[in-house]
Amino acid sequence: MIACRVEQGSVLKMVKSMSSPDVPPTAVDALYEEADRWQINTGGQTIHAKRIPGRWRTIKWLTASVWLIYLLGPYLRWEGRQAVLFDIPNRQYHLFSATVLPQDFWMLSLLLLFFAILLAVMTALVGRVWCGFFCFQTVWTDIFTWIEEKLEGPPPARRKLDQAPMSLDKLRIKSIKHALWILIGFLTGFSFVAWFTDAPTLWQTFFVGEANGTAYVTVALFAAGTYVLAGFLREQTCFWLCPYARIQGVMLDRTTIVPTYDEQRGEPRGRVKRGETEDHRTTGDCVDCNQCVAVCPTGIDIREGQQEGCITCALCLDACDQVMDKVGRPHGLIRYASLDELEGRPTKALLMRPRVWVYGAILFVAMAGIVYGFTALAPIELKALHERAPLFVLLSDGSIQNKYTLKILNKVPETLSVTISVSGRDDMTLVGAEKPVIAEPGGVTPTVVFVRIPRRSLVAEQQPVIFHAEAIRSSGARIETERESVFVGPRQ
Known part of the structure; x- marks a missing residue:
C-alpha cells in the first residue's frame, strides 16, 4: 500500500533553523528524522484496507453497534408517545417520563461539559479511542467499506476494478454499491429528523410530500454529507476536516496508552530464514510483512512511531498477532502501551495521576448536576x-x-x-x-x-x-x- 508523503521535512527544517539555542540540536534532528518517515495519504489514491477477523475487530463492531440507538431510538414508545422527542417548534423535549422545557436547559450545559471532559479523559488515558471505536465518521466508513468488499472483493480485486475500463459488469457492481451508500445516507438523515418529530408520522408524510420543508432539506444534507464523507473522503476527513485530530496531540503524555510498535523487540526487521534457530537469529521479531500497514484504514505505518493519522483502532494489533502466531513468536510486538513502558521507565498507576483526579472531579460535578436536575424536574x-x-x-x-x-x-x-x-x-x-x-x-x-x-x-x-x-x-x-x-x- 502506497501513501503520498507530506512535505513535513521542509517544515521541520525551518523549525530547526529558527529553534532556540536552548534546544539541543540532537532533539530537533530526532524530531525531523521521525516526521520525515511519516506517511500521510493526501488523497492521491484510495486506501483499500485489508479486513481480517480478530479480537479488536470484534470489539470495534460491538462498540459501533452503539449507533443502533441513533437509528432505532426514535421508534421507542413511552406512555403513548415517542420516548425521546426533541420537539423544537413547541419547545418541549421529552425524555421518557420527563419533559424538559427551555427553563431547564441549564442541564444541557452540564451535559456538554460532561461529554467534553469525558472525551479529554479518554484521550489522556488511551489516546484517540473515540476516533477508532465510536466516531460516526469511522463507523459509517467501516460500513461503507464492508459493503464495498462484499461487492468488489478484497483490496487487490478492488484496485484492479478501479483501474479497469468501464464495462457492464463494472457498471452493475458500482451502481449497486453507490445505491446502497445513498440508501444508508438517506436513513442517516431520516433518523436524525425522526428525533425531532413523531417518527411514525414522518414516515406517513415524508413520501407523499406533506412533511415540513425543513425535513426534506435536512435529510438531503445528511444523505449527501454521509455519502461524500464516508464514501469518498474517508480518512481525509480525519486528516484535514476534524478539529479533534489536530488538538489530540497536546492531550497525550508519556503515560497515555496507545497502539505502539516495540522497536527494541522488532528491530532489525527481516524475513524468517529457513533453518535459522531462535538462538542464532540475526533479526528482530518483525518479519516486515507489512500486514499492519495493509489493515490500517488511514494507511500509516505504526512502526514509524505515533502519527497524526493513527486513530487507535487497534486493527494493526490483530494483524501482527496473527503473523506472530504463524511464525511461532509471542504476541505484543504491536500492543497498547505507553512511552514510559516502552522505554522501561516506572509507570504510574491510574489513580496516581493528578490529571485523572481533576477530570474525575469535573465529571462527578457535571453528572451530579444532571442527575439532580432530572430528579428535581417537577411536572x-x-x-x-x-x-x-x-x-x-x-x-x-x-x-x-x-x-x-x-x-x-x-x-x-x-x-x-x-x-x-x-x-x-x-x-x-x-x-x-x-x-x-x-x-x-x-x-x-x-x-x-x-x-x-x-x-x-x-x-x-x-x-x-x-x-x-x-x-x-x-x-x-x-x-x-x-x-x-x-x-x-x-x-x-
Whole structure:
C-alpha cells in the first residue's frame, strides 16, 4: 500500500533553523528524522484496507453497534408517545417520563461539559479511542467499506476494478454499491429528523410530500454529507476536516496508552530464514510483512512511531498477532502501551495521576448536576408575582388585600385542571381561585388571585404565604407544587 508523503521535512527544517539555542540540536534532528518517515495519504489514491477477523475487530463492531440507538431510538414508545422527542417548534423535549422545557436547559450545559471532559479523559488515558471505536465518521466508513468488499472483493480485486475500463459488469457492481451508500445516507438523515418529530408520522408524510420543508432539506444534507464523507473522503476527513485530530496531540503524555510498535523487540526487521534457530537469529521479531500497514484504514505505518493519522483502532494489533502466531513468536510486538513502558521507565498507576483526579472531579460535578436536575424536574411549576402598585389595598370591611399573578407551567403532555390554594394563616381568604385553572401542555398559564387578611390579625408589615397548585393526571397520579411569597400590610 502506497501513501503520498507530506512535505513535513521542509517544515521541520525551518523549525530547526529558527529553534532556540536552548534546544539541543540532537532533539530537533530526532524530531525531523521521525516526521520525515511519516506517511500521510493526501488523497492521491484510495486506501483499500485489508479486513481480517480478530479480537479488536470484534470489539470495534460491538462498540459501533452503539449507533443502533441513533437509528432505532426514535421508534421507542413511552406512555403513548415517542420516548425521546426533541420537539423544537413547541419547545418541549421529552425524555421518557420527563419533559424538559427551555427553563431547564441549564442541564444541557452540564451535559456538554460532561461529554467534553469525558472525551479529554479518554484521550489522556488511551489516546484517540473515540476516533477508532465510536466516531460516526469511522463507523459509517467501516460500513461503507464492508459493503464495498462484499461487492468488489478484497483490496487487490478492488484496485484492479478501479483501474479497469468501464464495462457492464463494472457498471452493475458500482451502481449497486453507490445505491446502497445513498440508501444508508438517506436513513442517516431520516433518523436524525425522526428525533425531532413523531417518527411514525414522518414516515406517513415524508413520501407523499406533506412533511415540513425543513425535513426534506435536512435529510438531503445528511444523505449527501454521509455519502461524500464516508464514501469518498474517508480518512481525509480525519486528516484535514476534524478539529479533534489536530488538538489530540497536546492531550497525550508519556503515560497515555496507545497502539505502539516495540522497536527494541522488532528491530532489525527481516524475513524468517529457513533453518535459522531462535538462538542464532540475526533479526528482530518483525518479519516486515507489512500486514499492519495493509489493515490500517488511514494507511500509516505504526512502526514509524505515533502519527497524526493513527486513530487507535487497534486493527494493526490483530494483524501482527496473527503473523506472530504463524511464525511461532509471542504476541505484543504491536500492543497498547505507553512511552514510559516502552522505554522501561516506572509507570504510574491510574489513580496516581493528578490529571485523572481533576477530570474525575469535573465529571462527578457535571453528572451530579444532571442527575439532580432530572430528579428535581417537577411536572408543574408555580410562580407567584406580587403586585407592586399598590402593594396592598385597605377594603371597606377593614381587611387588607394583596394581588398576585400566578403563573402555572405545565410540563406534562396533557391538559391539567389545576386547583390553587394558599396557606400561612388560618383566617386568610383566597379570592379568584374558586374554579380550577386549565393549564395547557408545555405552556405557561397565568391567573390573577387576591389574598385577604383581617387587619387586626396582622402582626408584622410582611409575613410569608405559600401558594399550592395541585392536579391529577389522566393516569390518576397526583402532582403538586408550591411557591412561597409575601403578604404586605401597613406598618404596625
